[in-house]
Amino acid sequence: MMVFMNGEETRTITSPPVRSSARDADADADLRTPRTRAWMTRLVIVGIVLTALNLRPAITSSGALLEEVRDGLGMSGSVAGLLTSVPPLCFALFGVMAPRLARRFGLAAVVAAGMLAIGTGLVVRPFAGSTAGFLVATAVALMGIAVSNVLMPVIVKRWFPDRVGSMTGLYSMALALGTATAAAATVPVTRALGGSWQAGLAVWAALAAVAVLPWLPLVRAKGTPLSAAGTAPAPVAGTVTEGRQEPAPLRITRSRTAWALAVFFGLQATAAYITMGWMAQIFRDAGVPAGTAGLLLAVTMVMGVPLAFVIPRLATRLPHQGPIVIALGLCGFAGYAGLYLAPAGGAWAWALLLGISNCAFPLALTMVGMRARTGAGVAQLSAFAQSTGYLISIPGPLLVGVLYQHSGGWGLPIALMAGLMVPQVVVGVLAGRDRTVEDEAAATR
Template identity: 85%
Template sequence: MGSMTGEETRTATSAPVRGAAPEAERPAPAPRAWLTRLVVVGIVLTALNLRPAITSFGALLEEVRDGLGMSGSLAGVLTSVPPLCFAVFGITAPRLARRFGPAAVVCAGMLAIAAGLLIRPFAGNTAGFLAASALALMGIAVSNVLMPVIVKRWFPDRVGSMTGLYSMALALGTASAAAVTVPMTRALGGSWQAGLAVWALLAAVAVLPWIPLVRARDTALSPERSRVPAPRTVPAREAPAPEAPALRITRSRTAWALAVFFGLQATAAYITMGWMAQIFRDAGVPAGTAGLLLAVTMVMGVPLAFVIPRLATRLPRQGPIVIALGACGLAGYAGLHLAPAGGAWLWAVLLGVSNCSFPLALTMVGMRARTGAGVVQLSAFAQSTGYLISIPGPLLVGVLYQHSGGWGLPIALMAGLMVPQIVVGVLAGRDRTVEDEAAAR
């Protein structure tokens, strides 16, 4: 975790331009500490915006279905759109980051989220709602991939803590949207359009901290430069160190295990966000209470998303954490099937604990690669492949729900997927790096 990235190593060993003053004699850039604090603010605000587009829709799913005339199967398609967009657009994030810089891409992502959330409730039909949702989800997708990259770049010695902070803010945003969307809709006159559109304001605020970072071009002001010792002047005849060969990420078994783990935990998360409130409502729980139960599930990630990454970075293997989270998920699904209303609060808590597989997966992305370039490739591969894997899950739940007339089969599907999630999570948690595996094959 504390090893220098390839970029850091090259900076430490390459020669300065002849005639230039040694970096040790130059004063540190004045805005360095201020920019670092701004990165922290940007990370937190970005994380707050990565799930309200989904959980606000889940809280008002019945109202949106009635307003747009959607069937259960079509609603299932809509709940499958987030992972599809994350897979399609997330794979473009590394290329965009190389060309424009991570800060510029995340800034554009926040703008896309704000625009999509503002447009989609007033699109007037299902196709327009879907297109506007895709715009917002495109912004979420690229930000999803680049958050571990930004954390690794700016805080290479605090990956666990910063991933925990980011994951905690993400869980808080997810829970807040689930909890307050229904009462806020009522306060705005009962219009589901207003209840969904109001979340565009939060995304607009998240644009602001990234603007100075875009102007500073964070690739040029990367904080590693201020932490690396000043290089000594070397003879001009010495050639610069050669670039590391491109990492063939698909040769790594750990990368595949992490991608499948990411996909299965995402399947569980998006089924939960899209359908759990409806499960409780169909069991006789009032709409407002169902939204609160979904919020409880999401808010469990606030404390645990900070604790789990810190714990994970202290363990050589993360398999025990994977097993504990999976057991909570299996218990929650069993309770949701046997007594959905009677033990609703307990099932919400257990499923919330289980959903903390997401911050664990993000932490393992940073731990399973040694270099910054490796993290970029692993993050893009694991998230894009994982989200592709997760696409059928919410759709199958909608189809099974509509054709079986109940929640027995959908819940059985959710519980069944938890078993392979535990298996691949244990494999992904082994103490090894994708660079070593790719080089050995």
């Protein structure tokens, strides 16, 4: 495959595909007709948006009701910190499996199964009746989120190779919208359902059930880049296939950019999961009512809706993404300083600043697509950066819970959050340099 990318423009050189059978050839020919291609493209876009909407409600809904969950299950502050560390742990453990599962069963099948796992976990966990059961059911939902997290950049790269920035922006915007909606609506929905925190958490399973639907026709549509299992993508618009032979895996650990991107991903994830798990509690402890605290968390999350669309498009037009990393880091410093000095007095301003800072996530996803030239390279880099990054992020939320419980306040936890911004900016600047993991891995042989 030879693909030359410059920003959002892609020039493709196509060579004849190797057909495994006449039936495969006929199927691929049918899929390349304009009418079929058009409806499949629309279906992929719908699937991407619905999937993205489901990638954070499992986390922010429990964050909005953390106090009720703790009281209902008898959790200590340290155990609650463990709960906020479960998402990155699951993302690290299960995310690394995503490329192998996709090669075996196809991208669409794995994402559909992921949405089903999310729905199942969200239905079961509120009624598990114990802390252990709650954590296990949460892990089931997070397993579905983990594989979808890793595969979304791969789907964007394979289906929209000439629109990586705009499609990553759409995906990130939908993800931020789902995050913010769950944060803002969980408390009011719980009240509308009679004050039951179990019902308030379980209701989000319905959204996951809807997200399964658009992937099912793509699983059945043989010969597409999303249904292929263990094969190169079929030659649809914007992709190239030189045969069914899968490219040799990269030695991804030899790339300094891959490591920088993994650490950047891990540190931004640390900040994000601390925010999602603890920010509402910080405001509530400062005297802010529970409903308002949920709205403040929603404001932080909703900032990602417009910015998640703008930042990836801007990033693909810059030769170096370092200036964006620095700007986001400065917003984070300002937000944490405000939380430390006047958490209730300037609550809305701190929520806005931290919402801007959390847009390091769509920037990291965009850099995953930009730091590799091929779909296979993106799959490996996405799995490596996300799995390694989430491993790095595991101690952060847990440490915040321990510091909060043993110090009796939020001063030390907030100081920790601000301190982690320094290495995040440094590695983000390194990850933003204009180079690819394929070139770096080859240079070290």
